[in-house]
Amino acid sequence: MQFEINKSYHGFKLIDEYPINEINSMAKVFEHEKSGARLLHLGNDDDNKVFSVSFRTPPSDSTGVPHIIEHCVLSGSRKYLTKEPFMDMVKGSLNTFINAMTFDDKTMYPIASRNEKDFYNLMDVYLDAVFYPKIYDIPEIFMQEGWHYDLHNKDEKITCKGVVYNEMRGAYSSPSTILEEEVSQSLFPDTCYKYSSGGDPDVIPDLTVEDFKDFHRKFYHPSNSYIYLYGNGDIEKQLQFINDEYLSNFERKFIDSALTLQAPFKEKKECTTYYAISEDEPSENRTYLSANFVFGEFADAKTYLMVNILKNLLIESSAAPLKNALIDKGIGEDILFMNSEGIQPSISFVAKHTSDDKKAEFENIVFSTLKKLVAEGIDKKLIESCINIVEYNLREAEKFPTKGLIYNIISLDSWLYDSHPTTHLQYEKVINDLRSKIDTGYFEKFIEDNIINNPHHSIVVMNPQKGLSEEKAVALEKRLDEYKASLTDEQINRLIEENTVLKEKQLAPDTPEAVATIPKLSVSDVDPKAASIPQEVIKEDDVTLLFHNIFSNNISYVDFLFDVGMIDEELIPYITLLSDIIGDVDTKSYTYSELSNEIYMSTGGIDLSSAVYVENGNDKLYYPKFIISGKAIGDKTITLLELIKELTTSSKLDDKKRVKELIQQIKSKLEMHIYDRGNSVVSNRVSSYFSPASKYSESLNGLDYFWFICNTIENFDTNSDNILANLNKVYNSIFNINNLIISFTGDKKDFDLFRENFTIATSTLNKNKLESKTYDFKETKLNEGIQSSANVQYVAKGFNFKNLGYDYHGSMNVLRMMLNGEYLHDRVRAKGGAYGVGITFTRTGDVTVASYRDPNLKETLKVYDDAAQYIKNLTMDQETLTKFIIGAMSQVDRATTPHMKGEIATQNYIRNISQADIQRERDELLNTKPEEIKVLAELLEKVMEMDYCCVLGNDNTIKENEDAFNKLVKLNK
Structure with missing residues (x-):
């Protein structure tokens, strides 16, 4: 079908249309006339179709409200009535990508699938989730995914729990996260970028339910949306679906989501902050020094590319003169580069593990090295090589298999800032122009203007502090004790009742009526023949x-x-x-x-x-x-x-x-x-x-x-x-x-x-015949508790089922999907508050299950131990099992780049995995029966009874649970 500019198609007015040779696509830019929604379509022959809906979501504090909403809207909606439609789609979809992401100033909801029926199912679930979520009717969604006061009897202490809360406790265990936040606060003190959109765990409990709802009311409207379609789908059919099912129900409105620029500084700022280390870690030479600069706007094509060119030219390349100068003078064990997201780019040069008394020397070397580069000129080969690195990354879509998603993120790097959506996708002319400037002094002048002579910069010093984690833990406990003391008996009883209801809802199965609302695929939607990689x-x-x-x-x-x-x-x-x-x-x-x-x-x-x-x-x-x-x-x-x-x-x-x-x-x-x-x-x-x-x-x-x-x-x-x-x-x-x-x-x-x-x-390789060694690796139940300064745990357990007399079978993929999607998710993530958890079964017999950013330890190990009993008691029919079969197939038929295909075929050759083996596993998976899953319960039970475990976690938590381990080990010995 031929489209005409300024004509409307199912409510969408075509604003512009043109080819993008760099990504072999035809771009169409639309505006939905009634609702004000923007839409970019990139049409091409890629069958891995991508859809996303994104919103500009500038935070006004560090409670993490954009992040919490990202989690919560996917937990039930107008049409999809289960507790977590997102997880239900993960369990029963052929998706090649499904997730949601919170950035500093936007929130994205992307999906991808090769199967057209699945693509529309996923698109429908996501659009219903963002525009009609159940967050206004079900308070337990906020409690589970965001945060809540946890109390189950009046004599125990109140604690804080929540998936995002624990995710960010884990994120803030990393010094780099703390440094990034401090740098943003130093550079953008008058904008939304001074806040943590993900949420500072010390601040997350300040978020009220009403403020949470108000944020959604304000920003989650089509007039503030950026809709993206990519691939070989029928564009007219897609536009009709989006209009008829969703956008036609909304009127255009003004939404104040504008992103303001930080006014330039007249002089540099200096800041000092701290990060936690454990009592037995050395504090000498553990300081971070960071020199940070703001320049230009991200929507500018040259500036956009120059940020990444400077990253390689000054720091990342082995030939990088700034990194080499700092290392040569002994300023830090390592030199890092950081850059920010947002309307204004910032770059940072970071000396890791140095001392704060080297701050002046650090600054002097940064500026003297850059001035020398400007005066003497930068190595032309270095400039060209750094341009090539950036170009390869663009041409390979950063090696990500669902490349349409990368193009979506790149488009928002200009589109979100009221510039053209494909500015950064049409990069060849800009790349060639930059190449033509290698001998003109352009790069030297860019460094001189934007770094050396730029007053909009800061110096951040981040020092280690022993006991900081304990101080924060004591402060939190005091705050919670004071909160509990402020409650009446009636309020305490109400809080206990709220937690009881939450726990019941987390573990209660969805009703058959709710389950029936979730779109389904059938085994017939799956190609029974395994793809063969040419070799x-x-x-x-x-x-x-x-x-x-x-x-x-x-x-x-x-x-x-x-x-x-x-x-x-x-x-x-x-x-x-x-x-x-x-x-x-x-x-x-x-x-x-x-x-x-x-x-x-x-x-x-x-x-x-x-x-x-x-x-x-x-x-x-x-x-x-x-x-x-x-x-x-x-x-x-x-x-x-x-x-x-x-x-x-x-x-x-x-x-x-x-x-x-x-x-x-x-x-x-x-x-x-x-x-x-x-x-x-x-x-x-x-x-x-x-x-x-x-x-x-x-x-x-x-x-x-x-x-x-x-x-x-x-x-x-x-x-x-x-x-x-x-x-x-x-x-x-x-x-x-x-x-x-x-x-x-x-x-x-x-x-x-x-x-x-x-x-x-x-031809010049060594040709001597060398004898292979035989290694005597003995089975040893170390069961280590690995102590660290982390605020959370990573809890693992496993064994080899072949050592117990069992053989690998394709149905294990289905069991993996069942456990990950329901049992483990419900108990370790939803109820336990961990950010993630998963079990794997390998062809070689290894079964391992591990949690991610988990506030618990023994409770999680018990969940693992009880998994077999869950399977034994499970009532399931073939129809129920089918969704898990479909979900397991999405992992088997995952998206791959050309190089990844070559790597997989090579691996199969070395491991002696034949196409017949691959097809047999697929046949076993697709034909999995309920009784086969039941049989695997015995295998799982015996694996857990072997009691091999390992936990990396908080120093004090590990010590408190010392009896769970055979030995305690310091991460930093």
Whole structure:
């Protein structure tokens, strides 16, 4: 159908239409005439269709009201009457993405699906949720998802509970979160950006139910909405649905959601704040110093790209002069870059783990280094390489498989600020213009104007404080005690009754009538045939080539997988340390700065990592690998191969100063990420107690590796010769042609070029036959309580069911969905207040269940222990089971990028997983019967009876529950 500008289609007036070559899409910009809703449609041939509705939601305090509303509106609506339609759709949908996100100034509700019926179901559920939520009628929604006073008998103490409350307690366990909040307050004191839209846990309990409702009334109207459609769907049908079912019911109105600019500062500001560390953690050299700058507007295309270019140019690149200058002068273990969301961009240069008496020196080095760059000029190769990094990220949609969602977020980075919705999607002209300015002094002038001579900046000092967590806990307890003391007996009884009703509602099943309102798919909506990833296996010159003929937009993805089975057990952590160091040290031909420039001038980057591939069905047989992954376009693949050769044969591991700097930075990054992935940390840790493959993996990428890094840096000065000797020994062993697998993903013509030239990288590799080692990893029930300064817990339990005599079956995917979507969700998240929880079953037999940002410990372990009894007592028919089958299929048929497809096929090849195995699992999943689920209850019961557990959590909470563990361990030893 041809659309005409200024004509209306189902209430939507077409404002503009034009192609966007960068994303192979036709853009249509609409306005809904009656309601005032804005709509952007990006039409293309992508069958992974995306819908979202977003709202501008500037906070006016730090109670987290935008975040709490994001959670609450998905907990029942006008048409969808279950307790949590969102979770019901997760359980029974073929979605490729479903979530909701709160940003500093907006809230997004995106979904994606390849199945058209499912797409409309999801779109309907989300539109009904945001415009007609049950939050006005059911107070327990706010209590569960936001916060509430928890009291069940008059003699106990009052506590605070709530999903968002505990999520943010976990978030505020991270120093980086506290620093980001302080930086925003320092830079934007007169705007909404000084507040925490997610919610400061100290302030969240100030939010009243009425203020919560008023926020929704004000901002959740079509006149304040930004609707987005992407993919190959029928646009006319989509517009008709949105208009007829929703927008036609609303009148246009003025909503004051304007985002104001912060007036420029006349002089810099200085601020000091604090973060908590435990009593036994060292406080020396644990300060954060941050230099922060505001300039321009995010809607400006050049400024938007320059923020990310500066990130790489000054800090992230190995050649980054500002980072290198600060590290060289010993200002911090690591130098970080932060940038804000919002109408005005800000950038921050952060020295992590330094001392506050270095503040003046830190400032001096920042400004003197930048002034020197301006005076002498920036390395042109560095500028070009940083532009290339940004361009690759845009072209690959940040490697996210549902790329339509990334385009949606990018569109809002201009659209939300009353600029054109596709400003940042049409990036080629701006990129080319910036490239043309490399030799003109543009980048130097940009730094001079926006950083050096910019009075709108701040210096933030964040110091560690022992006992701060305890102080806050005491203050909270006092506040709660005083609140309880202020209540009459009648008010206390009413509070107990409210909590009783909440608990009953959380655990009560939805009525059949409510369940009937949730849209359903059938098994017939699922393709019974498993997708097959193309893979050609070629043996050539002692190397196994795996070719995946997949359209990749002319990008060649190359993965070298080196066998590391010859490494001695005590040297296993050096494999990952090597992957973290190579590419950031000098080689025979380049300094590390020159090497970084060469890599990014010609390629999309080279990543190094380590992994363990476990034999299909046998965790005692596994294949550890060192992986070099690179990507390039056209004949630049030859340059990529030359650079891989340089890395594998010419890296120099003799510079003690540089290696020490890198290990300090590795430690810094590991510390920052532990709390963000705490559930994975404890899940992998508990698996290592009973799984040989997981034990090996712990040494590569788990807590054992973290502790190895901590010990290495602590003893580096006295043990550096031995450390470098071990690195060189591992380096000289693993870059060996024997058992080498090279995976290529891309077009046939690009593979032919690669095949003709891959020996560039392999001809000089070591050809000595090295004997594989046998490791004696014994099953050990460590059951550790890992003590930290976190405000919450990450609670894991598990065992290997093959060790108990059971075999893997596709129906385990269905059981996983049932437990995650109902039993665990209801008891650990909804009732318990944890932010998340999940169980997994692997082909190799591992069962692990872990919670995320959990206020509880023993209560959660008991929930795990009772899971089998829940399954035994469950009454279900085939129709009920079908929704879980559908939900499980959404995880099996998840969205993937071209490179991800190649990685999956390669993994299956190494693990000896055949297409027949994949199809058999799919058949078993699709044909799961209620009795098969019942049988699995016995397996689950025996797994939990083995009583293997691991918890990472708050120091005091771990101590209070010491009897749950065999040993207590400090996270920061």
